[in-house]
Amino acid sequence: MKKHNYFTSLLFAGLVAMGSVSCDDNNDDASPVVIKPGEDDKISNVHQDQVAALKQTFTLDAAGGEIEGEDGTIVSFYANSFFKSNGDAVTGNVTIELVEIYKKSQMLLTNMTTQGIDASGNIAMLISGGEFFVNAKQGDEQLVLHGTFQIEAPADKTGGIDQDMKPFMGVEQCEDGVCKNVWRQQDRDMKIGQTTYNIFQNQFGWTNIDRWYSDPRPKTTLFVDVPEGYDNTNCSVYLSYDGEPTALASFDRYDSATALFTEHYGQVPIGLEVHFIMVSVIDEQWYYAIRPATIGAEHVETFTELQPTTEAALIALIDALP
Structure with missing residues (x-):
């Protein structure tokens, strides 16, 4: 937990302690610099900038056709699918926007984590077969979809075909002025082939291919203590499930009274092997901390320092997690 005399103790002790960020990991004689x-x-x-950086744009005739993303996602549109908000049919060229997310690092950088709203209304863990944003515009005008379009996702991007996968739609959920995406299962057609997942979606926006994570062990609630000066406005905290390359949860609840992050409903199995991740960006510089752990009852994980890194190095670290 936080200590009111923390920074004073740090300055007098000259040790790397809570809230410190090392200037040079390779220089043992370098004094730590406290940075907030x-x-x-x-x-x-x-x-938001990370989502924008992943967005690909394509020009398509409104008469229909398909586009293919850099990671192999194919999105197909039928004829007469695009309409203006006043009900007029669209002719000519339209702009298709596509975001493909298959890797854990992409989920972290964009904060598009794999948590869904289950049948009881609780937030529960999902295993993803790919997350996708699809939209259509003509000029600056947002278009309306008539009918459906198809998303064809290569299953080899997420470990191969899983017959339990279902379609989910992204829903924005806000709490204390902080908004994030969560996933709600859809009653939509989805075909699972030998190598691809095929969803027939009826609205623009975020789509996810998922199955519910299942573990019979007793569950608990987790808490994360971060260095002084950090909160839910300037850092993000995540839980990476070991052995699940497309499972990433976020600690999207922050209690300003206790200065602790937590997840929602105590659904994390006791005994689970995980990695806690904390990231922040200060003056356009990424900072991070990663801690392996085995979940215990009422688990509290404490971060004591962050290290500077590049975006490329952070991506490599996240995708190398077990």
């Missing part, structure tokens, strides 16, 4: 995010270091802006 500034008022302009909003982590939500960073995540």
Whole structure:
């Protein structure tokens, strides 16, 4: 937990302690520099910029056709699918926007984690077969879909075909002024082939291919203590499930009274092998910490320092997790 005399103790002791970020990991004689995010270091802006960086755009005739993303996702549109908001049919060229997310690092950078709203209304863990944003515009005008379009996702991007996969739709959920995406299962057609998942979607926006994570062990609630000066406005905290390359949960609840992050409903199995991840961006510089752990009852994980890194190095670290 936080200590009110923390920074004073750090300065006098000269040790790497809570809230410190090392200037040079390779220089044992370097004094640690205490660094905290500034008022302009909003982590939500960073995540939005990451989504924008992944967005691909294509030009398609409104008469129909298909586009293929860089990672092999194929999106197909039928004839007469595009309409204006006033009901007029669209002719000519339209712009298709596509975001493909198959890797854990992409989920983390964009904050598009794999948590869904289950039948009881609780937030529960999902295993993803790919996350996709699809949209259509003509000029600056947002278009409306008539009918359906098809998303064909290569299963080899997420470990191969899983017959339990279902379609989910992204839903924005806001709490205390902080908004994030969660997934709600859809009653939609989905075909599972030998090498691809095929979803027939009836609205633009975020789509996810998922199955519910299942573990019979007793469950518990997790808490994460972060260094002084960090909160849900300037950092993000995640839980990576070992052995599940497309399972990433976020600690999207922050209690300002206790200065602790937590997840929602105590659904994490006791005994589960995981990695806790904390990231922040300060003056356009990424900082991170990763801690392996075995979940215990009422588990509290404490981060004591962050290390500077590049975006490329952070991506490699996240995708190398077990």
